[in-house]
Amino acid sequence: MGNISGNEALQLLIEGNKRFTTGNLAVKDTGPARRDELVSKGQKPFAIIITCSDSRVPPELIFDQALGDLFVIRTAGNVVDPIAVGSAEYAVEHLGAPLLVVMGHEKCGAVQATVDGGEAPGSIAAIVAKIAPSVQKARDAGAAGNDLYEECCLENIKATISEIMESHIVKHFIKDGKLTVMGAKYYLGSGEVEFI
Ligand SMILES: [Zn+2]
Numbered sequence: 474m475g476n477i478s479g480n481e482a483l484q485l486l487i488e489g490n491k492r493f494t495t496g497n498l499a500v501k502d503t504g505p506a507r508r509d510e511l512v513s514k515g516q517k518p519f520a521i522i523i524t525c526s527d528s529r530v531p532p533e534l535i536f537d538q539a540l541g542d543l544f545v546i547r548t549a550g551n552v553v554d555p556i557a558v559g560s561a562e563y564a565v566e567h568l569g570a571p572l573l574v575v576m577g578h579e580k581c582g583a584v585q586a587t588v589d590g591g592e593a594p595g596s597i598a599a600i601v602a603k604i605a606p607s608v609q610k611a612r613d614a615g616a617a618g619n620d621l622y623e624e625c626c627l628e629n630i631k632a633t634i635s636e637i638m639e640s641h642i643v644k645h646f647i648k649d650g651k652l653t654v655m656g657a658k659y660y661l662g663s664g665e666v667e668f669i
Contacts, residue, residue: 479653482519482572483668489536494664501539511541518544521564523633524576525551525583529661532576536666544570550583550629551575552603553636562642565652573637573652576666577630578659584626607632630656630669 477485492498519542522532526547533543544564546557553561564570577584586593587604607628608621616624634656637643646652656669 476569477519477571479571482570483653483655485519485538486536486572486574486666487668489538490664490666492537493535498537499539503540507540516541516544516568518542518564518568518570519572520544521546521561521570521573522576523547523551523553523557523561523574523637524659525549525578525581527578527581530576530578530659535659535664544568548600549597550581550587550600550604551577551633552583552600552629553633554599558637558640561637562640565646566642569651571652573643573654574657574668575630575633575637575655576657576659577626579623579626579661581622581626581629584629585622588622588625603632604629626658627656627669630658 489499521544522536523546524530524532526549532538532545536543546553546560548554548557561573565573583600584604584607586597587601588608593601604625608625610628611621611624614624634654637654643652643654647654658667658669659665660667
């Protein structure tokens with residue numbers, strides 16, 4: 474795949490998700506020749522996906538993409554820290570990926586646990602601390618009940634995007650028109666991705 478725009482990359486994701494939801498999956502070449510090609514020519518992923526570690530949310534399947542297509546960063550609750558931001562910066566600066574998507578999902582356990590409160594043992598507390606301000610925002614906006622979970626999910630996507638946007642590398646590439654950053658939400662049951 475040559476150099477494509479952020480918008481063209483988005484279209485590839487939309488088309489791939491359509492194939493996923495309709496069961497018309499593309500044939501993917503994962504054989505030795507393709508692997509060799511990716512070694513000799515190097516990788517050129519067309520999108521960076523920051524999403525949840527949830528086993529029901531694998532980007533390569535959801536977007537029906539193959540080897541070398543997506544640069545994926547996954548953490549519980551799709552929160553980022555300097556290592557995750559650095560990973561995204563690497564894909565932007567060195568691999569030239571034109572699109573970065575922060576994708577939350579319906580019924581996210583990390584979001585629900587933060588909303589519900591209670592004890593967060595070990596380093597789970599670090600994840601909860603990242604999501605907590607989004608819970609407050611959603612509550613301040615009047616969300617309650619099940620609505621609060623999903624409203625918090627949206628706020629959490631926005632919070633991760635804000636953190637990504639603090640990166641000078643990301644800012645620079647956006648300013649030069651070489652990078653598009655967007656949010657998305659994945660629906661577990663329908664398999665659909667809604668771009669925000
Ligand atoms: Zn999740």
